[in-house]
Amino acid sequence: MKRRQIIAFLGTAFASLLLAVCSPLIVPSAVTAQSNVNLLVSAAASLKDALEEIKPLYQQSKPNVNINYNFGASGALQQQIEQGAPADIFISAGKKQVDALEQKGLLVPGTRSVLAKNRLVLVIPRNKTGITSLFNLQKPEIKRIAIGEPRSVPAGQYAQQVLQKLKIWPQVTGKLVYANNVRQVLAAVESGNADAGLVYATDAKISDKVKVVVAADEKYHSPIIYPLAVLKSSKNANAAKEFTQFLTSPPAKAVLKKYGFILS
Known part of the structure; x- marks a missing residue:
């Protein structure tokens, strides 16, 4: 009888030891899944x-x-x-x-x-008038036009393509103010530091300080994709x-x- 009790005790102890050894192996996987x-x-x-x-x-x-x-x-x-x-x-x-x-x-x-x-649009400050098309950018009263730096900013590349296709690039080059990204272009127009700017339609949509004059014809620039x-x-x-x-x-x-x- 004592022998059976000893065997039963040893069996229980072994099972407990096995559980204790295996448990740490199981827990980390759950932790890993939640890391x-x-x-x-x-x-x-x-x-x-x-x-x-x-x-x-x-x-x-x-x-x-x-x-x-x-x-x-x-x-x-x-x-x-x-x-x-x-x-x-x-x-x-x-x-x-x-x-x-x-x-x-x-x-x-x-x-x-x-x-x-996306689409490329011409924007001006909300309270500004007298600009109804991209061709108006040639007007002498338009002093500063903001666009993205064409070498690094896609919006600037698209803007350059449009202005070149419309054959007004030479007339507006001296007015261009280059920004490091399209949001800086938007900010320049919002603040009035630029008389106009070329941004994405999505940028114009989030601002109540600018208004859209016109969207550039998509045939004048590369497809605007993300x-x-x-x-x-x-x-x-x-x-x-x-x-x-x-x-x-x-x-x-x-x-x-x-x-x-x-x-x-």
Whole structure:
């Protein structure tokens, strides 16, 4: 009888020991599943308001994913990425910048897509009159015209294309004030530091200090598209892919539409 009791005791002790040893192996996996993931999205400045609003929507279902943004001119962001700056996702306001990264093998294959489209518009301060077309920019009373720096800002590249196609580039070149991103162009017109500016329709939509004179004819410039892709340098590629997929979901699309982006 005593022998049976001893065997039973040893069996129970062994089972308890086994549970104690195995439990630590099980718990960390649960902790790992709940650990925070940080994603850095380098995105065109014109996307700022929309992406900021999309962020909490995503985190409702993915509370462990921290989304951080680096907004700026697409060309400047492209250069940062090429020089090794950390980023998980790149969203450009032009095809050229993403093409350059793809050619250098810096994108995760199969992750490139087009997020949205936009329009280029001529804006003036809300209280200003006398400008009804792009051709009016040649008027002597128009002293300063703000556009993005064409070498690094897609909105500036599109603006240059339009002004050249309309054959008024030589007449307005001396009036041009170059900005580091499209939001700076908008700010210049809002403050009255520029008599007019060329920005995206989405930028004009968020401001009550400017008014739209006219939208540039799309045949005068390259298509205004927003390509996105996951970067090979990402340490959280799977999480980055999931976020890019969410950007095409109905909740995210609703936000983009709200801000005036064109969705295909």
